[in-house]
Amino acid sequence: MGRFEGEFAARAEELVGLYPERRSAVLPLCHLAQEQDGWLTPEAIRHIAELVGQTPAEVQGAASFYDMLHLEPVGRYVVGICTNIACLLRDGDRLLEAAEELLGVGVGGTTPDGLITLEEVECVAHCDKAPAVQVNYRYFGPVTPTSFEELVGQLRRGELDGEVPPHGVLSRVRRAAPPPIPLDEIDAERARQDAERAERARQAESGS
Amino acid sequence: MSAPSIVGARLGYEDSYTLERFLATDGDAGLRRALLELTPEQVHAEVLEANLLGRGGAGFEAGRKWSMLRKAPRRYLVVNGDESEPATFKDHLLVERDPHQLVEGATIAAYAIGASVAFIYLRGEFALGLERVQQAINDAYARGALGRNIFGSGFSLDIVLQPGAGAYICGEETALLESLEGKRGFPRIKPPYFPAVIGLYGAPTIVNNVETVSNLPWIVRHGGAAFRALGAGRSTGTRIFALSGSVRRPGAFEVEMTSVTFRELIYGDAYGQGLEPDRELRAFIPGGVSSPWLFPEHLDLPLGQDEVAKAGSMLGSGSIIVMDDGDCPVRAAWRIARFFARESCGQCTPCREGGTWIEQVLRRLELGYGREEDLDLLLDACDNISPGVTWPPAQTTICVLGPSIPPSVVAAIRRFRDVFLTHIKEERCPYD
Numbered sequence: 173m174g175r176f177e178g179e180f181a182a183r184a185e186e187l188v189g190l191y192p193e194r195r196s197a198v199l200p201l202c203h204l205a206q207e208q209d210g211w212l213t214p215e216a217i218r219h220i221a222e223l224v225g226q227t228p229a230e231v232q233g234a235a236s237f238y239d240m241l242h243l244e245p246v247g248r249y250v251v252g253i254c255t256n257i258a259c260l261l262r263d264g265d266r267l268l269e270a271a272e273e274l275l276g277v278g279v280g281g282t283t284p285d286g287l288i289t290l291e292e293v294e295c296v297a298h299c300d301k302a303p304a305v306q307v308n309y310r311y312f313g314p315v316t317p318t319s320f321e322e323l324v325g326q327l328r329r330g331e332l333d334g335e336v337p338p339h340g341v342l343s344r345v346r347r348a349a350p351p352p353i354p355l356d357e358i359d360a361e362r363a364r365q366d367a368e369r370a371e372r373a374r375q376a377e378s379g380s
Numbered sequence: 381m382s383a384p385s386i387v388g389a390r391l392g393y394e395d396s397y398t399l400e401r402f403l404a405t406d407g408d409a410g411l412r413r414a415l416l417e418l419t420p421e422q423v424h425a426e427v428l429e430a431n432l433l434g435r436g437g438a439g440f441e442a443g444r445k446w447s448m449l450r451k452a453p454r455r456y457l458v459v460n461g462d463e464s465e466p467a468t469f470k471d472h473l474l475v476e477r478d479p480h481q482l483v484e485g486a487t488i489a490a491y492a493i494g495a496s497v498a499f500i501y502l503r504g505e506f507a508l509g510l511e512r513v514q515q516a517i518n519d520a521y522a523r524g525a526l527g528r529n530i531f532g533s534g535f536s537l538d539i540v541l542q543p544g545a546g547a548y549i550c551g552e553e554t555a556l557l558e559s560l561e562g563k564r565g566f567p568r569i570k571p572p573y574f575p576a577v578i579g580l581y582g583a584p585t586i587v588n589n590v591e592t593v594s595n596l597p598w599i600v601r602h603g604g605a606a607f608r609a610l611g612a613g614r615s616t617g618t619r620i621f622a623l624s625g626s627v628r629r630p631g632a633f634e635v636e637m638t639s640v641t642f643r644e645l646i647y648g649d650a651y652g653q654g655l656e657p658d659r660e661l662r663a664f665i666p667g668g669v670s671s672p673w674l675f676p677e678h679l680d681l682p683l684g685q686d687e688v689a690k691a692g693s694m695l696g697s698g699s700i701i702v703m704d705d706g707d708c709p710v711r712a713a714w715r716i717a718r719f720f721a722r723e724s725c726g727q728c729t730p731c732r733e734g735g736t737w738i739e740q741v742l743r744r745l746e747l748g749y750g751r752e753e754d755l756d757l758l759l760d761a762c763d764n765i766s767p768g769v770t771w772p773p774a775q776t777t778i779c780v781l782g783p784s785i786p787p788s789v790v791a792a793i794r795r796f797r798d799v800f801l802t803h804i805k806e807e808r809c810p811y812d
Contacts, residue, residue: 190540191540192497192581193561193562193581195561195562195563196542196560196561196562197562198562198563199504199542199543199544199545199559199562200542200543202545203504203543203545224562226562230563233564234562234563234564235545237547237564237565237725238504238544238545238546238547238565239545239546239547240504240505240544240545240546241545241546255715256466256467256715256719257466257467257625257665257669257701257712257715257716257719258466258467258624258625258630258701260711260712260715261624261625261626261701261702261703261707261712262625262626294464294466294548294719294722294723295464295465295466295467295468295719296505297463297464297468297469297471297472297503297505297506298469298472299466299467299468299469299622299624299625299630299699300469300622300623300624300630300631300632301630302624302630306505308507309504309505309506309507310507310508311508342504342507342510342543343507343510343511343514343543344511345510345511345512345514345515345518346514347514347517347518347541348518348521348522349517349518349521349526349527349538350521350527352497352538352540353496353527353528353536353538355454355496355497358496358497358536358538359453359454359496361496361534361536362453362494362496363453365534365535366494369419
């Protein structure tokens with residue numbers, strides 16, 4: 173595991189092709205690696221570096237900057253509880269305490285069965301449903317300690333599997349567009365149109 | 381009288397995000413008019429006429445930003461959908477509930493500025509938003525509203541959806557571009573002040589917010605003058621205000637700018653419906669947590685950019701956080717400081733170190749281990765990040781993340797010194 177294989181390899185190649193510069197594919201490829209393996213393995217970082225023409229250190233440097241990229245294994249579900257201002261004003265911090273108590277792990281910890289990793293997250297833009305919880309970036313709210321316990325039960329029993337995919341799967345909708353338009357071609361087309369417009373403007377001016 | 385709904389027109393429908401609903405409710409009409417009836421210059425002129433202020437936070441005129449675009453063969457449009465300012469959730473709503481409008485607006489903007497490739501950079505945590513925007517992009521390609529020769533107009537455009545990966549700073553436009561180039565999201569040193577001069581891959585780039593571009597289909601359809609007829613002064617059109625915190629009905633409300641006051645928004649039956657019984661308003665934050673706090677005496681200010689600026693704060697992202705007399709202002713200031721301390725990219729010492737120390741001192745105070753001299757210490761640290769702690773803030777840093785720390789801390793200390801002193805004297809939080 174780590175290197176992109178099968179369908180993932182094809183998607184990695186497609187992602188790189190979307191950008192005028194390969195390096196731009198770093199974050200999408202990191203997400204893709206997490207979708208494949210659940211977390212960002214050192215092997216995946218080396219592979220991504222190869223794909224985008226960077227050093228592994230550069231990819232690791234970028235990856236370590238972002239909260240959603242996990243450089244260590246995480247549970248099947250990453251559960252994030254928001255305690256930022258809007259949620260704090262609606263007892264998000266107490267919800268976090270209750271969650272730690274219930275799961276028996278602190279922030280950053282993973283339950284012994286490998287099912288849930290608990291995180292304290294900054295504002296997740298779900299403030300009208302505060303306090304908000306995200307499970308693999310699917311949103312729930314408002315959540316009370318009681319409804320949180322129910323949520324965990326549902327996750328344990330696999331009842332939310334249709335709604336919440338395993339960690340790393342950000343979007344289940346893939347790009348179905350034709351391959352990107354070759355940029356040089358499109359630049360030339362644009363230059364031609366610009367020239368045409370300028371010419372029309374010039375004619376309109378000399379005509380009036 | 382209620383104002384016309386512009387960006388939020390479809391939000392009342394349960395299926396507002398579907399292509400069917402989009403096409404049944406004037407979908408594509410703005411794009412067709414722009415591409416088939418207007419030149420890029422005419423679209424630009426309508427946006428200038430509308431005086432559309434950017435909806436991301438800084439409130440700079442979108443049309444004027446476009447005017448700064450350096451002419452070069454290759455230009456880019458980047459839509460900033462990295463919404464992460466605490467208590468701001470209007471873009472989240474727009475990407476999830478009306479993704480087609482976003483794609484339509486982005487296409488119009490790209491046409492106006494002459495970009496052939498556009499990127500929609502969406503906050504990575506918006507998983508549902510990513511699914512729906514990608515679906516909207518796929519649908520647009522399928523019906524010829526994206527790709528080569530859109531609607532036979534000769535205009536071609538590719539839109540790439542880019543997921544962020546969890547970093548608040550990537551909402552800052554130059555940090556967003558760095559991130560889009562596959563690097564850490566470090567804000568770029570200014571000048572140049574605008575990516576319109578040097579942006580993505582060194583090419584001229586326009587970065588516009590999700591709500592900003594979502595306004596374009598309406599503006600093109602109805603004309604800039606119709607948009608300008610709404611609101612007053614520089615604050616034209618409507619805005620989505622995101623109300624949260626200690627109100628009975630938190631939510632997002634689209635209102636005509638300047639037509640509603642904070643009092644109406646917080647207490648009005650159609651909006652926030654007031655506070656819980658027996659609670660009184662203590663303070664509210666008018667435009668996301670980087671803005672200075674306002675107090676009950678400011679309730680009658682209208683929701684307009686200049687009106688709020690005159691009161692010494694900013695409308696920013698239009699996100700209003702309400703605190704009542706049961707909420708501890710020390711805890712609120714601490715939590716806001718901790719947010720910035722955690723999200724500092726670490727490039728500038730005043731922000732990285734200052735933010736961290738302010739957070740720790742506030743935490744100590746909140747827990748009841750404070751000393752009276754801590755208050756001066758905090759003000760001094762704030763002064764080192766933003767000299768003079770004035771508004772708008774002076775800055776010692778590359779971007780405004782650092783100077784966003786002092787407003788809350790200073791507002792809390794200046795206004796609620798007695799609460800701080802109670803924490804110190806009683807050695808605990810009186811609201812626990």
